[in-house]
Amino acid sequence: MNVTAPEKETADVNAIALKAYARIAERWGLSVRDAALLADMSESTWKRARKPGFSGELTRDQLLRLSAMIGIYKSLDLYFSEPLSREWMTRTNSGPLFGGVRPVDSAIEGGLPQILNIRTYLDALRGGA
Template identity: 75%
Template sequence: MQIAARTREPAQLDAIALKAYARVAEAWGLAQKEAAALADMSESTWKRARKPGFAGELTRDQLLRLSALIGIYKSLELYFSEPLARGWFTRPNTGPLFGGARPIDSAIEGGLPQILAIRTHLDALRGGA
């Protein structure tokens, strides 16, 4: 399937990633400010990016963030039942990655490295490691 992804235009990949991430942000009940910060965008850019026909381009960092956040969402949906899966990212967590903070706040503050650490953590839980 990676071959198919490589044949798509960057604008198509951006549109797909933005659409999927918008659904994740909605499912998690994120405020616009939170969704924008996770995507490393201003709130005004996020408002525009959510609309079909967005002409802007995502940076490599933004695309990686969205991919990892979508992966976090998928892991949570597979690992937990729906109420916990939908609320996990926005509830305080005493786990070692979060120290009592909400995972979303940790991800916003830590940027892409922390987002990837959360994704790895959840993938390990899902895999039994």
Template identity: 75%
Template structure:
């Protein structure tokens, strides 16, 4: 029985991560293309992945991306009030990390390293570091 439980664990983690990510995508009003790009999936895969019965597996990179995006969302919700918390990621930003682009666009273009940099940036703002 324990082996069966361990083999279900990654599927459960994937399902929880995808459910949380889908809620964030809705909260930020991301397009299909933006949501798929941020998660490093094709648009057709993202369409399938956001359904509750999705049985596919996420790569380690995809799971790390989703985890970091969840952290970004949490930081924004704690640091900013509405509606800025929901719009910050999709608004142009003059900060050195973004160069006038939207954090979303830099995250899609820069992949996991940039997503993690955005999360670290927000954690530093929130923590006062």
């Protein structure tokens, strides 16, 4: 079976996004369960997806989630110094967006809309808006 150029590009984007997200999940110290839920995958799918050569397809929602998580990581890395930049997602947060829970739990509970809210929040902090 021949792979068309758009299919190859999609596979390449998926592989890059999964590799980046796997590194982020590791740096943040996320459990397999949390990393899978953030990516909207089952734990078994996430375990397969984080390994090189994963041939499964990502849904549009999953790709948006991974993209937003990469943006969140970048914002945290630019805005905070270590160790806070690595711990921020897994520390309880009393801000109005989080209500005393960890941002990662808020993102899991709220799905893609909350993940995007967190990204916007961090971008605003970083930009001074």
